[in-house]
Amino acid sequence: MPEHDRMLHHPPQDSPSPQDQPEATAPLPPEVPEDVDPADPLPLLREGCARWGLTLSPRQIQQFVTHYVELVRWNQRVNLTAITDFEDVQVKHFLDSLAALPLICQELEEPLPPTRPLHLVDVGSGAGFPGIPLKIVAPRLKLTLMDGTGKKVRFLEQLVAKLALSNTQVVQGRAEELGRQMAYRGQFDLVTARAVAPLNTLVEYLLPLCRRGGLAIMYKGPGAAQEFMEARRAIEILGGDVVRFAPVQVPFLPEQRFILLVKKVRHTPQQYPRGQGLPRKKPLT
Numbered sequence: 001m002p003e004h005d006r007m008l009h010h011p012p013q014d015s016p017s018p019q020d021q022p023e024a025t026a027p028l029p030p031e032v033p034e035d036v037d038p039a040d041p042l043p044l045l046r047e048g049c050a051r052w053g054l055t056l057s058p059r060q061i062q063q064f065v066t067h068y069v070e071l072v073r074w075n076q077r078v079n080l081t082a083i084t085d086f087e088d089v090q091v092k093h094f095l096d097s098l099a100a101l102p103l104i105c106q107e108l109e110e111p112l113p114p115t116r117p118l119h120l121v122d123v124g125s126g127a128g129f130p131g132i133p134l135k136i137v138a139p140r141l142k143l144t145l146m147d148g149t150g151k152k153v154r155f156l157e158q159l160v161a162k163l164a165l166s167n168t169q170v171v172q173g174r175a176e177e178l179g180r181q182m183a184y185r186g187q188f189d190l191v192t193a194r195a196v197a198p199l200n201t202l203v204e205y206l207l208p209l210c211r212r213g214g215l216a217i218m219y220k221g222p223g224a225a226q227e228f229m230e231a232r233r234a235i236e237i238l239g240g241d242v243v244r245f246a247p248v249q250v251p252f253l254p255e256q257r258f259i260l261l262v263k264k265v266r267h268t269p270q271q272y273p274r275g276q277g278l279p280r281k282k283p284l285t
């Protein structure tokens with residue numbers, strides 16, 4: 001697995017100037033279904049965000065449209081996701097990615113979206129979930145997107161450039177290897193992962209990257225309760241303390257999702273994460 005880091009730095013663009021604001025009725029790219037209203041292209045996302053008290057600016061809406069378009073374009077060549085339907089992406093990718101934000105802000109006693117420049121690493125980010133939607137709605141975040149697969153990293157690099165995201169870097173590497181390097185170990189306030197590994201493996205990927213006092217945030221679907229029970233011992237060994245294991249209702253999604261929030265309260269012992277695929281082959285018990 002190549003271990004080089006891919007860094008992208010972009011000038012800050014978090015405060016859009018008036019000329020950045022897209023015309024509400026600008027024509028939409030051909031990837032967007034024809035019957036979509038250019039004045040309100042993402043109604044499900046907009047309404048879902050409003051339920052959390054989040055209002056999206058025209059620039060943020062435009063960024064989500066761009067994420068959708070790039071996802072669909074690249075998906076023809078690179079296997080990024082099985083979910084490409086316009087409405088499904090709004091719910092199952094965008095809103096699902098954002099569903100942890102109210103819990104995170106509550107735990108940190110931050111407003112929604114958070115205003116502190118917290119450093120978040122999204123492990124196994126793939127097509128950019130949940131890291132990119134979180135960064136779009138909370139532009140003050142400092143973001144690192146991490147993935148072990150070169151093609152995903154290439155997609156993420158060009159997406160970050162297209163979205164003109166400030167303070168964002170893309171890193172190629174496996175979490176269990178980067179988590180042993182000083183540049184990454186214990187560096188992050190927030191560590192997220194969705195659909196990457198079972199919880200007892202995942203905590204060994206995430207907690208070493210987290211700074212003491214920081215939060216690991218794991219997104220899970222059905223079966224989360226059993227996985228959670230099986231991960232409790234690993235969480236303790238790795239210096240974590242469970243602060244929340246909560247069902248969350250993603251707007252417009254009938255199925256239930258779960259979010260596990262683990263606070264890092266002690267240093268992770270030096271021998272973790274283990275190399276050679278051991279977190280997955282032999283999860284801590």
Ligand SMILES: C[S@@+](CC[C@H](N)C(=O)[O-])C[C@H]1O[C@@H](n2cnc3c(N)ncnc32)[C@H](O)[C@@H]1O
Pocket residue numbers: 123124125126127128129130146147148149152173174175176193194195196205
């Ligand atoms: C099923 S995809 C999920 C992608 C995205 N998080 C999402 O929710 O759509 C899993 C991703 O995790 C990456 N991955 C799996 N294990 C990893 C590890 N140990 N370190 C870094 N990336 C990993 C894979 O390359 C893949 O892109």
